[in-house]
Amino acid sequence: MDIKAYIESGILELYVAGTLSEKENEQVYALMQKHPEVLQEVLEIEAAIIKLTTATSQSNNEHILQKVKETLGLGGNDTKVISIAKPKYNWVTYAGWAASIVFAAGLLWTVNQNNQLKSDIQIAETQESLLENQITSSKNSLEEANTLITVLRDDNITKVPLAGQGNFSSSYAKVYWDKSADRIFLDAQGLPEPPEGKVYQVWSLTLSPLTPTSLGTIERFTADANKIFEINNANESEAFGITLEPAGGSATPTMDQLYTLGVVSTS
Amino acid sequence: MDLDILVEKFKQKDEKAFEKLYNMYSDSMHGVIYNIVRDHDTAEEVMQDVFIKAWHKADSYSSKKGRFFTWILNISRNAAIDKTRSKAFKNSKQNLNSDFFVDIIEGSENLDDKTDAIGIKKFVDKLAEKCKAVIELLYFKGFTQSEASEALDMPIGTIKTRNRNCIKELRNMVLN
Numbered sequence: 001m002d003i004k005a006y007i008e009s010g011i012l013e014l015y016v017a018g019t020l021s022e023k024e025n026e027q028v029y030a031l032m033q034k035h036p037e038v039l040q041e042v043l044e045i046e047a048a049i050i051k052l053t054t055a056t057s058q059s060n061n062e063h064i065l066q067k068v069k070e071t072l073g074l075g076g077n078d079t080k081v082i083s084i085a086k087p088k089y090n091w092v093t094y095a096g097w098a099a100s101i102v103f104a105a106g107l108l109w110t111v112n113q114n115n116q117l118k119s120d121i122q123i124a125e126t127q128e129s130l131l132e133n134q135i136t137s138s139k140n141s142l143e144e145a146n147t148l149i150t151v152l153r154d155d156n157i158t159k160v161p162l163a164g165q166g167n168f169s170s171s172y173a174k175v176y177w178d179k180s181a182d183r184i185f186l187d188a189q190g191l192p193e194p195p196e197g198k199v200y201q202v203w204s205l206t207l208s209p210l211t212p213t214s215l216g217t218i219e220r221f222t223a224d225a226n227k228i229f230e231i232n233n234a235n236e237s238e239a240f241g242i243t244l245e246p247a248g249g250s251a252t253p254t255m256d257q258l259y260t261l262g263v264v265s266t267s
Numbered sequence: 268m269d270l271d272i273l274v275e276k277f278k279q280k281d282e283k284a285f286e287k288l289y290n291m292y293s294d295s296m297h298g299v300i301y302n303i304v305r306d307h308d309t310a311e312e313v314m315q316d317v318f319i320k321a322w323h324k325a326d327s328y329s330s331k332k333g334r335f336f337t338w339i340l341n342i343s344r345n346a347a348i349d350k351t352r353s354k355a356f357k358n359s360k361q362n363l364n365s366d367f368f369v370d371i372i373e374g375s376e377n378l379d380d381k382t383d384a385i386g387i388k389k390f391v392d393k394l395a396e397k398c399k400a401v402i403e404l405l406y407f408k409g410f411t412q413s414e415a416s417e418a419l420d421m422p423i424g425t426i427k428t429r430n431r432n433c434i435k436e437l438r439n440m441v442l443n
Contacts, residue, residue: 056298
């Protein structure tokens with residue numbers, strides 16, 4: 001750029017007058033920083049204009065300064081005006097806010113902890129009741145097991161093995177007939193799980209003629225752990241049989257669903 | 268103190284810097300304002316408003332935008348012109364003076380306070396009519412280049428070069 005020509009164009013005079021655009025102003029400013037001759041030119045133009053405009057002022061203007069300072073609330077010679085509205089926050093305000101935030105955060109945390117604990121308690125309670133059930137269950141199983149042992153050891157108990165029949169030859173069962181107490185213990189371990197909607201029914205039989213008497217259905221076959229069932233039997237049984245019947249049992253046995261059969265030995 | 272530092276302090280609401288700047292430019296601004304309003308009381312009023320405004324608007328000035336002088340010159344011109352448009356001013360029957368600044372200088376009697384006034388007077392005596400008009404419009408009234416070109420029936424390019432020559436003359440008279 002030809003700086004001399006630039007200066008001669010008269011653009012700097014307009015710069016001082018304030019007639020240039022924002023962009024042009026920035027351009028001039030940049031050139032002023034870069035070229036000392038441009039800076040110098042601007043300073044001289046400005047100084048000359050100031051002198052000219054000053055000459056147009058016909059009065060002394062110092063007193064106006066006092067009025068301006070008064071209006072703005074600026075300090076005089078001796079008295080200092082202390083503004084009441086302090087723009088800066090002091091440390092107490094900051095500390096107060098910080099404390100509030102910490103407190104709020106702490107409160108939130110505590111509430112959260114509390115909820116968490118409540119949930120934990122619920123879980124523990126549920127687990128406890130589950131365990132109780134399991135223990136009761138186990139206890140029952142144990143009692144039943146103990147009973148079976150006693151029964152097995154008892155000489156006065158009649159053992160009646162029930163063999164698998166027909167299509168169900170792989171199944172088996174055992175009856176322990178405690179005649180003195182009018183009860184049998186049925187060990188149904190060898191029976192498969194009954195399908196949905198079906199139950200095993202136990203029969204007491206007398207032979208010639210073959211007359212069945214229902215001893216009842218095994219309702220809780222699947223749920224029972226050791227498959228030992230205590231059933232009342234006051235009959236003079238000559239044989240025992242187990243059939244698979246529809247839920248609720250049948251009046252007479254369904255013979256093609258006879259799983260096991262065993263005759264009471266007479267010896 | 269360096270002008271840049273002074274302005275920076277002023278922007279940070281430094282009272283002493285403000286005072287210094289006031290002393291540097293107040294007479295100049297008063298001249299511009301008086302030239303427009305042509306009444307001493309009004310000029311004083313406007314002066315106060317201008318410097319109070321400058322104090323409050325300090326943040327809006329930056330040296331990249333132009334000279335501090337130019338910035339406060341703008342505030343002064345605008346405030347003075349607004350004043351002449353106000354109802355109260357019009358009612359006080361102040362005639363919107365079409366006289367130039369030169370009339371004020373030529374008519375002035377007390378030259379004691381302004382030591383440069385003699386040089387200025389000489390300058391003004393020798394000043395071509397076209398120069399008086401250009402300077403009046405561009406500096407005292409704040410006309411844009413195109414406004415001045417239209418008012419003086421002169422191409423914009425001529426405004427620029429004529430102004431440069433007039434200011435060259437002025438500089439010779441007052442700065443040497």
